Amino acid sequence: MYKLVLVCLLALFVNAKELTLVDGEINAHTEVFGDSTIDPKTEKIVAQVTKEDSLESINGNFEIEALSLISDNKDRDQHMYKVLNVVDSPKISFKINSVSKVEEGYKINGILNLNHVQRPISTDATINEVANLIKLSGNFSINLTDFNLEPPTMFFLTVRDQIDIKYSFNLKE
Template sequence: MYKLILVALLALFSQASEWTIQEGVIQAHTEVFGDSDINPATTQISSQLHHDDSGLESLRGEVKLDSMSLKSDTPKRDLNMYELLNTAVHPTITFDMINVLKNDENYTIEGYLTLNGIKKKITSQAVVEQNNSELKLNGAFDILLTDFGMEPPTLLFLTVRNKIDITYTLSYTKEP
């Protein structure tokens, strides 16, 4: 009996594909009304994904980044961004992938984004490509700062836009 259970478990686990991130970039975009664009980005991303033999629709996993790794072209502005993101209390931003749906040539990725200690379900449109031992995800979604308990900062007559556009390019390799 134990041998049968062991064989069944080995068969189950041998059918899963584990993916480790090799490189990637996550970029945010917003604007200061009447002034300029703000485009912080990071390449310091940790992530592990997996799927079974049923295909990319079974893709699940987590993407994580340290909020302090986000950098724009203005270090002084970055300090204000870290304060807004409440990095002293919530230093990590995570995305837990829970569902992947195929749409024509693209995919809809659903998951939970945790930012500023608040977890919200989001949907992203992405191009997902798999070639043997490589997996690439290129996608985008947007959020509202107010949905995550943050008020857009203002200075005199300048206000940061509430909507943040997020783009990502993530490249993975299959674990042997």
């Protein structure tokens, strides 16, 4: 029985095709109440993604170095890195657990790992397959406090707890 299970698992693994990240971008957005917005982004993404026979079979992991998040204000970026605790937790990752077809797109469920805290995330996504290219994009929001991070306050200004995240990836089979 053990050998049969092992053969079945190997057959599933062999059918999975590795997808290569051609390019991608992750954008974050929050606000300083009464002042301005903070909009860091990165294109430095490491992806380990596979797909079997359908888009719903996409599985894998996306990872960034927190220090790769850069906004238009380098001084503010230094404060952002402190808030994100980059010294103790330099990487941010998202592991896809499941992809399911919904009315006008897809629902991706996974685990976001930030500041050594793992939280389930559900995101609405658009996934299109053209030739050998898979275009995957979507968005979701998190609260810093859910990851044991405190939104900073400076004088009378407070940064919003909610961070809106938008992502776009081009993956090639």
